[in-house]
Amino acid sequence: MKKTIYILVVISICSISCNKNWVDLKPTTQVPSQEAIKNIFDADYAINGIYSTLQNYEYYGARMQYYADVTGDDMQATGTNKRASAYYMMYTTPDNSYTSLWSLPYQVIRYANNLLSQIDDLSITPSETTKRDDIKGQALALRALALFDVTRVHGSTFTKDNGASLGGVIVTEVVGPNYQPTRNTVAECYTQIIKDLTDAILLLKVTKNDGKINKWGAKTLLSRVYLYKGDNPNALIQAEEAITGALANGYKLWTNAEYGSATAAWKSRFTTEVLFEVVNTITDRAGNDGIAYLHWSGGYNDIVLTSDFLTLLEEDPLDVRNKITALITSSSSFNKTRKIYLLKYTGADTDVRNANIPVLRLSEAYLNAAEASVKTGDNTKATTYLNAIVQRANPAKTVVGTTVTLNMVTKERRKEFVGEGQRQFDALRNNETIKRIGGWHISGLLPEVTSYNRDYFHAILPIPRYEIDANPNLKNQQNPGYSK
Secondary structure, three states: OOOOHHHOOOOOHHHOOOOOOOOOOOOHHHOOOHHHOOOHHHHHHHHHHHHHHHHOOOOOOOHHHHHHHHOOOOEEEOOOOOOOHHHHHOOOOOOOOOOHHHHHHHHHHHHHHHHHOOHHHOOOOHHHHHHHHHHHHHHHHHHHHHHHHHHHHHOOOHHHHOOOOEOOOOOOOOOOOOOOOOOOEHHHHHHHHHHHHHHHHOOOOOOOOOOOOOHHHHHHHHHHHHHHHOOHHHHHHHHHHHHHHHHHOOOOOOOHHHHHOOOOHHHOOOOOOEEEEEOOEOOEOOHHHOHHHHHOOOOOOOEEEOHHHHHHHOOOOOOHHHHHEEEEOOOOOOOOOEEEEEOOOOOOOOOHHHOOEEEEEHHHHHHHHHHHHHHOOOHHHHHHHHHHHHHHHOOOOOOOOOOOOHHHHHHHHHHHHOOOOOHHHHHHHOOOOEEOOOOOOOOOOOHHHOEEOOOOHHHOOOOOHHHHHHOHHHOOOOOOOOOO
16 A cells, blocks of 8 residues: 555544544444445544544644744754754754654545545434534634645745745545645645635634634634735734634633633633634543643653743743743753743643643734734734733733834744744744754754754755655655755
């Protein structure tokens, strides 16, 4: 059988690990094959399987969450042999690179295609139509998220060359074992991503759907996609609609008190600000390899904040985001009395491994709207949306009466989304130079990765060797700078 992940015959849905106790699931043995999605219960089971794939520690359970942080300037690995070290040190090759940020998104796409190929033919009652449509919308949104992830990890940022370079592979149908496609351009991938999200938004629920993506989460994601594409007018439209719709349906930004509280916000599940989160429980989680355990000083202690980031954050000692970093006193020369640990993934109980993982927050919609407003020259809107985040961080601060700049928004994005997997992507799409030169960076960093921009070939990952070997059509489509 071909090894290429995205060309495998659709496998049994029962092979997906779906034992989530936060939803009512059918036993895995009862959905044995591609032909088994016959009713709304089967469809609900199948969509849960897609979320379970996101939960994998090699995807949103950890790796997708730390990749863009440790390749940026705000977080770093604590040594050369840590789980995040290969990304942090940027010495990946087609042979030694982790393959999961290619393979697992295509697993999501494959499962979504299987569900979408059958969902319109389900045997349902009239009362189940709305639920069927919502499940279809979720499958489309998750397929878009997966292709977006592959494209931004393995393809150059759209704004570098207007999407002309190669991105991921677009697969929208169930395919057989002999399917050997070529890569699409970044522009083609964005067209498909936008189409899937636009179609999904028409179908998704407007109400809160714990652990699953709804309309406002999809709109926030679409606003992010438009920002990455450089389509700022549409980014602003989607972000504003996400804010308005979310507020009308019970969402709101955390307050200053909630953000810094030991029990609210970061230690709670399904709060008012989180639009979509990956769910972890004591019986269903990524475990020690999950993002929370990698961040925890009492766990694997793999990933910490950089001194550059702390310098940025400590410009305002009263910024509430100072409260989600920890002061650790140690005899170690590396972390002695340094406030370097991020406390976002702390969990709803004493076990950090049970922490849910936020993927989309309402605060992003505000910051997307602020950035798009700056880029379209609307200072009134830029002020309104940025001020909501600035004053939440420190009620004594305001940007009212100022001209909001892109640098101001970028700083707030760094402080707001540290540890949530956004920094490198934000820097590259805005053509920033990433400088990793402060404080306690490990000595093994090569000079060329201490200061780099989007022209540096290691700024994106190579196509894994096994994909090239399994599909001759990819042989001449490796990313520039990597050996074929």
